[in-house]
Amino acid sequence: MSTRERLVQATRALLWERGYVGTSPKAIQQQAGAGQGSMYHHFSGKPELALAAIEASAGELRRAAESALDGPGTAHARVAAYLLRERDALRGCPVGRLTMDPDVFASAELRAPVDELFDWLRGRLASVVREGVAAGELAPELDPERTAATIAATVQGGYVLARASGTADGFDAAVRGLLDLLAPPAN
Amino acid sequence: MSTRERLVQATRALLWERGYVGTSPKAIQQQAGAGQGSMYHHFSGKPELALAAIEASAGELRRAAESALDGPGTAHARVAAYLLRERDALRGCPVGRLTMDPDVFASAELRAPVDELFDWLRGRLASVVREGVAAGELAPELDPERTAATIAATVQGGYVLARASGTADGFDAAVRGLLDLLAPPAN
DNA sequence: GTCTATAAACAGATAGAC
DNA sequence: GTCTATCTGTTTATAGAC
Numbered sequence: 055m056s057t058r059e060r061l062v063q064a065t066r067a068l069l070w071e072r073g074y075v076g077t078s079p080k081a082i083q084q085q086a087g088a089g090q091g092s093m094y095h096h097f098s099g100k101p102e103l104a105l106a107a108i109e110a111s112a113g114e115l116r117r118a119a120e121s122a123l124d125g126p127g128t129a130h131a132r133v134a135a136y137l138l139r140e141r142d143a144l145r146g147c148p149v150g151r152l153t154m155d156p157d158v159f160a161s162a163e164l165r166a167p168v169d170e171l172f173d174w175l176r177g178r179l180a181s182v183v184r185e186g187v188a189a190g191e192l193a194p195e196l197d198p199e200r201t202a203a204t205i206a207a208t209v210q211g212g213y214v215l216a217r218a219s220g221t222a223d224g225f226d227a228a229v230r231g232l233l234d235l236l237a238p239p240a241n
Numbered sequence: 242m243s244t245r246e247r248l249v250q251a252t253r254a255l256l257w258e259r260g261y262v263g264t265s266p267k268a269i270q271q272q273a274g275a276g277q278g279s280m281y282h283h284f285s286g287k288p289e290l291a292l293a294a295i296e297a298s299a300g301e302l303r304r305a306a307e308s309a310l311d312g313p314g315t316a317h318a319r320v321a322a323y324l325l326r327e328r329d330a331l332r333g334c335p336v337g338r339l340t341m342d343p344d345v346f347a348s349a350e351l352r353a354p355v356d357e358l359f360d361w362l363r364g365r366l367a368s369v370v371r372e373g374v375a376a377g378e379l380a381p382e383l384d385p386e387r388t389a390a391t392i393a394a395t396v397q398g399g400y401v402l403a404r405a406s407g408t409a410d411g412f413d414a415a416v417r418g419l420l421d422l423l424a425p426p427a428n
Numbered sequence: 429g430t431c432t433a434t435a436a437a438c439a440g441a442t443a444g445a446c
Numbered sequence: 447g448t449c450t451a452t453c454t455g456t457t458t459a460t461a462g463a464c
Contacts, residue, residue, distance in 0.1 A: 057429080072343045076262040078457060090459085091430050099459070146341060153404035154338045156259045165407070172405040200418030207398030207415035214397040215390060217340035218359040220352070228394035231387030235422040244447080265439060277441085278448050286441070431464075438457070446449075 058096045060086040065107035070148040074104055074155040074164070105164060111148045112171040123178055129186025133179070133205060134233055143216040143225035150210045176202045192236065201236075208232045245283045247273040252294035257335040261291055261342045261351070292351060298335045299358040310365055316373025320366070320392060321420055330403040330412035337397045363389045379423065388423075395419045 055063070064085035068077040079100055083093050097103040122136040149171055152158045158165055179202035186192035208228050215224025242250070251272035255264040266287055270280050284290040309323040336358055339345045345352055366389035373379035395415050402411025 073260070073262065073341065075260065076343050079459080080457075089431055091432080094459075095429055100457095147401075150398075150401045150405070151341045153401050154260065154333060154341045156263050159404055165405070168405050169407070172402055172411070176402075176411075196421060197418065200414045200421060202418070203399075203402060203411055203414035204395055204416075204418030204422065207395045207402055207411070208391055209394075209398060210401040211337075211394030211396065211398030212390075214334075214337045214340050215359055215363075215394055217346055218337070218352070218355050220356070224359070224363075224390055224394070227387045227390035229391075231384065231389070231391030232422075234383060234387060235391065235419075266441080267439075276449055278450080281441075282447055287439095429464105432462090434461080435459090436457100437459105439455080440453105441455105442453080443451085444449100445451095446447105 057086070057088050057092055061088055061093055061096060061103060062106050062110060065103050066111050066148065069104060069107055069152065070111070070145065073151065074157050077104075079103075101161070101164065104158075105167070108149065108152065108158075108164060109167045112167045115147075115149055116171060116174060119175055119178065123182055128191045129182050129189065130191055130233075130236055132182055133186075133236065136179075137205070137209065137229045137233060141225070143213060143222035144220070146213040146217060147210060150213070172206065175206055179205050205232065244273070244275050244279055248275055248280055248283060248290060249293050249297060252290050253298050253335065256291060256294055256339065257298070257332065260338065261344050264291075288348070288351065291345075292354070295336065295339065295345075295351060296354045299354045302334075302336055303358060303361060306362055306365065310369055315378045316369050316376065317378055317420075317423055319369055320373075320423065323366075324392070324396065324416045324420060328412070330400060330409035331407070333400040333404060334397060337400070359393065362393055366392050392419065
């Protein structure tokens, strides 16, 4: 891996664990095994490095969600595959957590990839819900866009419950509760 | 308001807006109109001040949730009152957001009031769901604890969607989608 | 490309006068 | 109780040698 790549990977890990305001260039350099001059040669500063890291993390999350939602099976099964895919609930979402970072929220540039990821996710989930309703697998009165927002929010909020208690239980309960609510009435 | 109270209120506002790692003692002093010596006379340092602020915010949130959930009406109406109560979705949850703060998450003392609030909230919501199921107002197959976790998670995750896009829409959609899912099949 | 040196501003206090 | 002075370490770079 090149020094530049190591810097991005180190930044991704630190943004996930400590957020943007909690991550210093020095910490990035140490984690990447690079010096000051090296970092400022490849990137103009912390914002540019963070942008590259956020874009990489958003891309990875999108590919992971796609592989669950594009799979075979009923709409309910695909949403379940998305909700139950392997997650480390206590670590939270590497992209969603950045919405609570004041500097990311205040920067249109840094927020853009976050916004795009959730926009895409909500649209993709809405499509799956729409297909499920059309196929008679989900309740006919469901609004696809609203339901998609509820699914995305349950995951993000599940991380909050997990980290509040220090165990993954809250995440699991929230997700299973949602799957129960989505289950067809005739099951 | 006493200097001590002003320091706590200033800390509450800054923790809400910038989190723990993003809040400096200097910023607290300026917002409170107090000097260094004054702050360190009333509190041993940033952690003790933050603890007082978090406890105050958690208490206020608990009273707000109680007033919605203890009201009259069906279980669905009381959950709706809780979900639809006036919120500034873009500001997020003053307590829930702290779960994403690395220093709060790492400190058992600072995390305790956060843990207790969500523990209480999930229990209270589970009671309301249980009453609704018993009264035939909610689907009989619902698990009260799981459903409660889903409700709490939808609110917390709704804030994430709102801040990702910069508008309150995501919060509103998530909450309304959940209310649709909770609506009795026969309605 | 990578290294070391330097630096202004901020973080998070402590000490002691008033 | 509140104030000012002081202090150590960190943050976020820039400059210039190698």
